[in-house]
Amino acid sequence: xxxxxxxxxxxxxxxxxxxxxxxxxxxxxxxxxxxxxxxxxxxxxxxxxxxxxxxxxxxxxxxxxxxxxxxxxxxxxxxxxxxxxxxxxxxxxxxxxxxxxxxxxxxxxxxxxxxxxxxxxxxxxxxxxxxxxxxxxxxxxxxxxxxxxx
Numbered sequence: 001x002x003x004x005x006x007x008x009x010x011x012x013x014x015x016x017x018x019x020x021x022x023x024x025x026x027x028x029x030x031x032x033x034x035x036x037x038x039x040x041x042x043x044x045x046x047x048x049x050x051x052x053x054x055x056x057x058x059x060x061x062x063x064x065x066x067x068x069x070x071x072x073x074x075x076x077x078x079x080x081x082x083x084x085x086x087x088x089x090x091x092x093x094x095x096x097x098x099x100x101x102x103x104x105x106x107x108x109x110x111x112x113x114x115x116x117x118x119x120x121x122x123x124x125x126x127x128x129x130x131x132x133x134x135x136x137x138x139x140x141x142x143x144x145x146x147x148x149x150x
Contacts, residue, residue, distance in 0.1 A: 004087040005039045007078070010050045012036040012067075012098045013138050014060070020105050021126035021139055024057060025117040032131045035138070037095075050098040058118075059109030062100060070097040070145065074134040097138050099145065 013035045014022040026032040038053035040046065047069060051062045074095045078086060105120040121129065127139040 002087060004090075005085045006041070007086055007090050007093045008040045008046075009037060009093055009095045010040070010046060010053060010098055011074075011095050011135060011138055012050050012054050012100055013135075013142060014054070014058070014100045014102060015123070015142060016102055016104055016120070018104075019123040019143065020120045021123050021142075022058070022105075022108065023119055023121060023126050023129060024110060024115040025119075027112065027114055027116045029131075030116065033126075033129045034132055034135050035130070037135075046096050047098075050096075050100075054100060057111050057114060060100070060102070060106070065103075066101045068099045068101075068145075070099060070138075072097045074137075076134060095134055097134075099138075099142065 021035070023033045023035065026034065036054050036057045038049060038057070040049045044052070047067070050067060054060050054062050074097070075092055076095065077091055078093050083091065108118055110118050123139055123142055127136045130136045130139065
């Protein structure tokens with residue numbers, strides 16, 4: 001591998017049946033709140049990327065809960081301050097959406113090098129707090145997605 005991050009990532013919205021959403025505050029950017037995110041490594045399957053990132057960032061074992069691949073993507077411009085992580089000329093990222101249902105607002109173990117704080121919030125408030133439009137939109141889609149889920 002080249003040492004650069006892949007411009008393919010996952011966003012995993014972690015939620016309860018009551019639609020409380022887990023948000024994490026980025027360590028390097030206080031007040032930047034988000035769901036679990038992360039780039040695919042090597043040739044790993046996207047579901048495996050989602051499982052790995054949830055485990056690394058929260059300590060949650062996704063095998064214990066329902067992890068859904070929404071089969072939706074967002075293509076967005078990578079913030080200029082983070083482009084050095086990607087190969088020269090790479091300016092956009094393709095993000096794949098997932099959702100993980102847990103039974104209630106569980107305790108997590110955040111990765112201290114990535115996140116400085118975490119909280120559970122009702123879905124509308126969580127959407128408003130997210131700094132990323134893709135994260136906000138995913139949270140706002142959650143009630144409808146659950147209504148249509150088999």
